[in-house]
Amino acid sequence: MNRHNLLSTFAGVAIGLVSLGVTVGAAAKDPEVRLLSASALHPAIEALVPDFEKSSGYKVTVDYGTAGAVAERVLKGEAADLILSSVQAIDRLEMQGKVVAGNRVVVAKVGVGAFVRKGAAKPDISSADAFKRAMLAARSIAYPDPSGGGASGIYVANLLERMGIAGEMKSKTRLSTLGTLYSSVAIGEVEIGFNQVSEILAQPTIELIAPLPSDIQNYTQFAPGIIIGSNQGDAAKALVAFLSSPGSRTVLKAKGFE
Structure with a gap:
């Protein structure tokens, strides 16, 4: 086969490969x-x-x-x-x-839930009044720092304000990153944490108490x-x-x- 015919053959093969979706010269x-x-x-x-x-x-x-x-x-x-x-x-x-x-x-869509260390006692948060009592009785709470843009942290901060207990909760509230939120509860540094239910369920060292009651729930x-x-x-x-x-x-x- 002469040089001209050989080049023509190679060109035909390349065109055929391209038509089949194969890139010439690369995988x-x-x-x-x-x-x-x-x-x-x-x-x-x-x-x-x-x-x-x-x-x-x-x-x-x-x-x-x-x-x-x-x-x-x-x-x-x-x-x-x-x-x-x-x-x-x-x-x-x-x-x-x-x-x-x-x-x-x-x-x-997902709602906000509260959680505790695995095996810890779970407070009653089945109504807005029960939730308020549980917050006031809690030794400490944590939720994602609202400045980080997390929907659950923004909502919980606003909820405590609306319920009129933000001032009383301030000294025992920890604003956390996602990296410290679960660990602080799991090792007992914080009693109650908050985040979206889907994220809580994925953590093996903590337990969901319950989603927030319907009258104070917020869905994202x-x-x-x-x-x-x-x-x-x-x-x-x-x-x-x-x-x-x-x-x-x-x-x-x-x-x-x-």
Whole structure:
């Protein structure tokens, strides 16, 4: 075979490979979607992502933070494809042109719960009055520092104010990071902690007392937003559809979501 015919053959093979979706000169790589997610969803996302990857062929990398913190990262222009945060945060990002507008899907909602060290006595918080008595009787309490943007910390701080006991609780309240919230209760430094139910249920060294009673409960709704500028829009859409599916909702419920 002469040189001209040999080059023509190589060119034909290369064109054929490209038409079959094979990259010439590099190994084929599955598309990857980068997700920024509120920490409250961590237990469910950890369980769901492997099934999504297996069924879709896409790969997913996930970074977690408070609902406010991950939204702030998108506002500052961090490169990512999809964000899962509170509806309020997604609305703000949409208004500022950071996520694709329209087609809002709420994938989960979760309430605030109280917890104690594993095996410790559980106070009665079955009504607003019982909750107030339990707070006043508690040796100490802890919840996520509201300045960090966590929905549960912001809500509990406001709740104590509304109930008129914030002043009395101030000296025995610890504002925690997610890294110290559970450990401080688990080792007995703090008597009662607060966070979203889904996160509490995922911790082995503490026990849920109960969700807050319905008349003082607060639910955070979580929604996805496809980030404008993403080069993996199809992968992000596929992940949103997966998280909204009946099978995913079953897993979310088992992880403490409603």
